[in-house]
Amino acid sequence: MEPAPAPSPLDSDPRSLLNTRFGLESFRAGQQQVIERLLAGRNVAAVFPTGGGKSLCYQLPSLCFSGTTVVVSPLIALMKDQCDALRDRGIPAVRLDSAMTPRQYRQAMHGVRNGDTKLMYVAPERFFNERFIASLGSLKISLFAIDEAHCISQWGHNFRPDYLKLGSVAKRFSAERILALTATATPSVLKDIQAAFSISDDDAIRTRFYRSNLHLRSVILDQQDQYAHLLDRIRSRRAGCTLIYVSTQATAEEIAERLTDDGIKATAYHAGLDTDTRVSIQNEFIASQKGIIVATIAFGMGIDKSNIRYVYHFNPPKSLEAYAQEIGRAGRDGKIAICEMMVVPEDRVVLDNFTYGDTPSRQNVLRMIEILSGHADEFHLSHYRISSESDIRLLVVRTLLTYLELEGYLEATSPRYDHYKLQPQVTSQTILDHFQGERRAFVSSLLSLLTKGRTWFTLNVTLATKRLATDRERIIKTIEYMNEQGWLVVKVSDLTHGYRWLRRVDDPAALADQLTTRMLEREKSDIQRLDQVFLLAEARDCQAATLSKHFGEKRTRACKHCSACLDEGPFDMPITAPRTLGRSARIAVQDMVAKYPDALATPRDQARFLCGLSSPVMMRSRLTREPHYGVCRDMPFADVLRELEGG
Known part of the structure; x- marks a missing residue:
């Protein structure tokens, strides 16, 4: 990606802004290098330790740009705290989250559109919401900042599938520059971040990790x-x-x-x-x-x-x-x-079992592929429904769908809500008085398609696109515009995600093997991360x-104040004696398989039941209420699985 053209800053002196708007005398390590690169129109990565001042790297530049700075963060608490702190400094900022009332949302978007609000905080999943996409269409995004950017790496410690798509989101909305921020990127994860957001090595700023205090x-x-x-x-x-x-x-x-x-x-x-x-x-x-x-x-x-x-x-x-x-x-x-x-040895069992509980069986992965293969070339589906039907946890379903995108089978299209409910706050005539010509005729026809209920009107968007001979995007943009003006209140439900097939699955069984192997590799990687924690301990x-x-920082001197340096260690981790499944547990599994043959069809499903690791089918079948659920929760999942597989 070529660097964006340099901005026409409202005030391009970062040091002056640092003092006058933020009350600070000097930059912390790395901050000035990041900000100067952003002002030059470049994409930048900032890897600062926790508490290293990452937020200033987008807050200060936001005052220099004529457009909006969008900050993507999964941390609602951070959004609220930072918005409150910025408002105390006289810097308008808004957060868009699910807790907002319709009135708060309208006010927030109005401030962004008229330029009074320079900073907008949003959660990553917002970018896969057709209402939000419609409301962003006309915004000029000067800076697209991604907090917790390590979530983009599928081999990182906190992979979030939605993050993999943020690069294409930034392009879709013609973001002029990108800033990726994290406190916990290993060298390999940083490379993934750079690749995703077209960030050169010179523009990847990493500050010192070690803190002597x-x-x-x-x-x-x-x-x-x-x-x-x-x-x-x-x-x-x-x-x-x-x-x-x-x-x-x-x-x-x-x-x-x-x-x-x-x-x-x-x-x-x-x-x-x-x-x-x-x-x-x-x-x-x-x-x-x-x-x-x-x-x-x-x-x-x-x-x-x-x-x-x-x-x-x-x-x-x-x-x-x-x-x-x-x-x-x-x-x-x-x-x-x-x-x-x-650290106690029993903690390892609990943490390992959390990890094993996320890995689906090959049978369930194959079931998910078969469900997907039954859809048309372009389709919408509910992640919740496919999770339930395939008996795979929701986050794992999203991860598998992302893998299918990365492998070139699927391409994500815009999500949509199946049901829209509208509650007018003014008369139809009042709404129509704000339009003229073709736009007035379109809005009039759209309003005529509303079906009246007791207090809410229902709109069948699919039917409306056919009746009005238009695309869905225009209808949604029109609804959002009327919502932002306060003329009606909108309620949506039943989110479905859109996909199109780029190539069909020729061999479902082989693909199920491939995806299962990939999930097992991820499981192994997560277990190795735990090994590193216990080795440190x-x-x-x-x-x-x-x-x-x-984290890629080599120290030539010992710190002189950790447990190793103070000769408190080394510590030996006690080796726990292996335990085997007792006769009662084996009888319990046989009884449960007879009672729930579909939910407990595989040894992995049975091991999850005994170790107290739920699944969508277990929850739906109320298996988690059975007295034998979790009787082996203190045993390593791998040992339980091995015994069940061995008969």
């Missing part, structure tokens, strides 16, 4: 000693803001309750809490000097708090990338912060150097 510690414990060790650490160290990461919602509630009972006030935070509760907990923690949060990974994304003194991993993270992101929230004020990982070498090397 983060003191890494680890310990390997027996499970019965795990909580006592955490309690001792909190009591024996000077009080300070503390994050305790756990792997499940139930553990978050349990540990917070136990700490509170032991005289240490702690609050649980996880995705199972309602939005208002989560916001209240987060705000209280941000304002505190000694607050303690026990959280799943749902907490911390985009949080702006400088004085977190301790990050404890009561359960280990799934990867070194996740670990780096979570400990990166500590010590942003430059003062010493301790980051300690507490064993503290056989300088932990800071080991972590830095993983």
